[in-house]
Amino acid sequence: MTESRVRPFGERLVEAMDAHGPLCVGIDPHAALLADWGLPDDAAGVREFALRVMEAVGGRVAAVKPQAAFFERHGSRGVAALEEVVAAGRAAGTLVVVDAKRGDIGSTMGAYADAFLADGSPLAGDALTVSPYLGFGSLDPAVELARATGRGLFVLCLTSNPEGPEVQHARTADGVSVAAAVASRAALLNTGATPMGSVGLVVGATVGDTARRADVDLAAVNGPLLAPGVGAQGAGPAELARVFGGARRQVLASSSRGVLRAGPDVQPLRTAALRASAEAAAALR
Numbered sequence: 001m002t003e004s005r006v007r008p009f010g011e012r013l014v015e016a017m018d019a020h021g022p023l024c025v026g027i028d029p030h031a032a033l034l035a036d037w038g039l040p041d042d043a044a045g046v047r048e049f050a051l052r053v054m055e056a057v058g059g060r061v062a063a064v065k066p067q068a069a070f071f072e073r074h075g076s077r078g079v080a081a082l083e084e085v086v087a088a089g090r091a092a093g094t095l096v097v098v099d100a101k102r103g104d105i106g107s108t109m110g111a112y113a114d115a116f117l118a119d120g121s122p123l124a125g126d127a128l129t130v131s132p133y134l135g136f137g138s139l140d141p142a143v144e145l146a147r148a149t150g151r152g153l154f155v156l157c158l159t160s161n162p163e164g165p166e167v168q169h170a171r172t173a174d175g176v177s178v179a180a181a182v183a184s185r186a187a188l189l190n191t192g193a194t195p196m197g198s199v200g201l202v203v204g205a206t207v208g209d210t211a212r213r214a215d216v217d218l219a220a221v222n223g224p225l226l227a228p229g230v231g232a233q234g235a236g237p238a239e240l241a242r243v244f245g246g247a248r249r250q251v252l253a254s255s256s257r258g259v260l261r262a263g264p265d266v267q268p269l270r271t272a273a274l275r276a277s278a279e280a281a282a283a284l285r
């Protein structure tokens with residue numbers, strides 16, 4: 001396999017968090033937010049919304065996370081807007097985590113990997129969210145291509161929604177929780193990486209003490225922990241500190257609506273993002 005010439009995602013993320021704080025701003029152009037911003041609920045509205053967020057936060061936060069669903073719901077022109085967001089992140093030097101939560105049988109996963117992780121693909125940001133619930137091994141094509149191109153993965157582990165535990169806390173035949181098994185597989189892929197590996201987990205900031213109850217050793221993952229749920233879903237600095245404890249230096253806190261509701265103007269958006277970033281930094285110090 002050809003190894004990447006760019007530095008691995010884990011290394012680049014640590015550098016970005018050191019420079020800007022541990023915040024990822026979610027770009028989720030909900031229909032309701034488009035209306036609040038005075039924009040049409042179509043591909044042009046989504047594009048204007050997303051590029052305005054990029055203008056506000058590009059070069060000022062560690063990462064942005066466009067939620068693919070809000071672009072895809074507008075068809076090919078919406079997907080073209082997502083491509084522009086990826087390009088804008090690259091131009092601003094801001095890491096882009098494409099939140100598409102892909103997961104499929106291995107042969108199809110290879111095609112998703114080509115779309116979101118291959119050099120030259122217009123949808124390839126710096127990292128991709130993926131679902132391990134067809135079996136962790138089904139993600140192998142994405143793991144291999146991400147490694148070869150210096151990109152990262154965030155594997156769903158303990159999600160922020162209340163329905164997550166019915167799957168993630170279930171016990172495998174070996175008696176370990178599904179979430180703990182996912183975390184162990186990620187840890188294996190990050191063995192020996194410094195300052196941390198490029199295979200991260202998604203662990204909601206809303207999950208309370210469920211990491212402990214599901215026996216998930218977050219610090220042992222030696223990779224980044226993407227923590228959605230900050231802001232609109234109710235988590236704040238206290239929850240970040242409580243959920244992540246000894247793994248807090250690995251955390252990239254993520255807030256979408258909590259920041260986006262400050263729009264439509266660039267300056268209030270920027271102020272909201274910088275405030276959220278400073279709060280996350282204080283909680284995770």
Ligand SMILES: O=c1ccn([C@@H]2O[C@H](COP(=O)(O)O)[C@@H](O)[C@H]2O)c(=O)[nH]1
Nearest residue numbers: 026067159160204228232233255256257
């Ligand atoms: O466990 C998860 C995984 C992903 N998400 C995504 O993050 C944002 C959250 O948006 P807010 O407006 O900050 O609530 C959204 O795109 C989700 O799909 C998550 O919330 N939980």
